[in-house]
Amino acid sequence: MADLGGQSQASFKSGGLSRIQEKNRSLILEAALGEFSMKGFSGATVERIAADAGMSKSNLLYYFSSKEAIYNATLAHILEVWLAPLKTLNPDGEPAQELAAYIRQKIEMSARFPEASRLFANEVMQGAPQILPILQTDLKRLVAEKSQVIEDWIAAGKMRSVDPVHLIFTIWATTQHYADFSVQIKALTGKDLSDADFQAETETAVTTLILNGVGLSLPTEGGSAA
Amino acid sequence: MADLGGQSQASFKSGGLSRIQEKNRSLILEAALGEFSMKGFSGATVERIAADAGMSKSNLLYYFSSKEAIYNATLAHILEVWLAPLKTLNPDGEPAQELAAYIRQKIEMSARFPEASRLFANEVMQGAPQILPILQTDLKRLVAEKSQVIEDWIAAGKMRSVDPVHLIFTIWATTQHYADFSVQIKALTGKDLSDADFQAETETAVTTLILNGVGLSLPTEGGSAA
DNA sequence: TTGCATCTTGACCATTTGGTCAAATCCCTC
DNA sequence: GAGGGATTTGACCAAATGGTCAAGATGCAA
Known part of the structure; x- marks a missing residue:
C-alpha cells in the first residue's frame, strides 16, 4: 500500500x-x-x-x-482498518448476503470507531492533503475491483442494474453519516449508534432500503421455511 | 427561528x-x-x-x-437556505414526485453550494458547538413534521413501510456526501458535481435507488403513455 | 466648502503554539 | 553496580494569530 x-x-x-x-x-x-x-x-x-x-x-x-507526523501516523493507523470491510465483498457469494454483510460491517465500524470516521471525513473534506495519493491509487483500484464484482452480479441477472460506484458511495455515505453526524442524530432522535437498539434499528433500516433499492431482499431469518 | x-x-x-x-x-x-x-x-x-x-x-x-462572530454569522447565513428544501415536501403531493423533487433539490444544493455543505458538516462533526440549540428545536420540529407526512403516506398505502427518520437521514447522507467528499469522488471517478453530466447521473442513481428502496418509482418521462 | 460620522489602516500587544535543547533520570546489559 | 544508551522533562524560542487603538482617509449632508 x-x-x-x-x-x-x-x-x-x-x-x-x-x-x-x-x-x-x-x-x-x-x-x-x-x-x-x-x-x-x-x-x-x-x-x-x-x-x-x-x-x-x-x-x-x-x-x-512533528504534529504532522502524529497526524499522518494516526491516519495511516486507521486507514487500513477503515477500508477493510469492502475487501470482504465476495464475488462468489449472493449479492443480497454480501451487500448486507458489507453494510452491517460498515455500521459496526461507525458504532465502534466513530472518531476514526470523523478523522477520515475531516481529512477528505479539507482536500485530503495527506491521503490523496492513496485515494488515487489503492482505493481507486479497490473500488474498481469491487465495482466489477457488482457489474458481474448485474450481468448474471442477480440484481437490478445500478451504477456500482454510486451504490458504493451510497453505502459509504449512509453508514458513515451515523458516525460523523452523531451529534445531529442524537439531537433529533435522542439516540445514536452507542445505543445497541438504535444500532440494530439503523442496520435494518439502511440494509432494507439499499437492498430494496437494488432489487434484492434478505431471506427472513426467523423461519427455516422458504 | x-x-x-x-x-x-x-x-x-x-x-x-x-x-x-x-x-x-x-x-x-x-x-x-x-x-x-x-x-x-x-x-x-x-x-x-x-x-x-x-x-x-x-x-x-x-x-x-471577533472571529467567532464571523463564524456564527456565516453559519446563520447558510443555515436557512440549507434546510429550506425539506420544507417543500408537500403532504398533498405524490410520494414519488415529492421525494424525487426533494432529492433533486438536495443534490442541486450540493452542486451549487458545496462549501456550505462542508461548513455545516464541519460544525456538526465538531459537536455543533454553535448550532446545537437550533438542531434541538427548529430542525427537530421540522423533521418531526415531515416524518409525519411520510408516516401518513405509508398509512395511506402509498409507499412501503420505512422509518421516516432513517429515510430522511439517508437522503441527507447520500446527497451531502457528494459535496463533502467531492475530493474523494473526484479521485475515484475523475469527476464531481461541478460536471453537469455527473450531476445528472448522480441524481438518477440516487433517486432511483432511494425510490426503489421505499417501493416507489417515477413515471418514465419520455412518453405520455402510461 | 465645511464639519462630522463613517470607514480604513498600520502599529502594536498578549497569548498560543509548534518545536529545540541541554540536563536529568530511568532502564538494561555486562 | 557501573556504564551507556534510552527516556523524560522544564526552560526557552520564534512564528502565528486574535484582537486593540489611535490616527488618518473618505463619504456625505447642509
Missing part, C-alpha cells in the same frame, strides 16, 4: 520497538485520534494530545518528530 | 445597513465561507479572510467583533 511515512524518530532495535516505545506510541496514537477527530488538524494541540497520553509535550515530540 | 447573534458591531441607521456596510459584510461572509469550509474554524485565519474579502484585518474586525 502507498505509505504515509510511518516510523519517524526514536531509534529502534533491528526487529521492532522497545516495550516502552510500543506502549507510548500506542498511547499517543489513541490520544491523537481523540483530539484530531474532535478538533481537526489545526484545532488539535500537541500539548493537549500529550496530556491525554499522560506525558509531556517534549516527550511526545521524542516519539513523533 | 432560534438565533445565532446576527448584528454585532458597526452602527446602522434605523432601517438597515449603509451601502458600504452592505457590500463589505457580504464580501466578508463570502470570504469566510470559503475559508471556514476549507480549513475549519481553527484552521481559518482572520487575516486570510480579510485578504480574500479585499480589506485589512482591522477593517474586518470593524464589521464583526
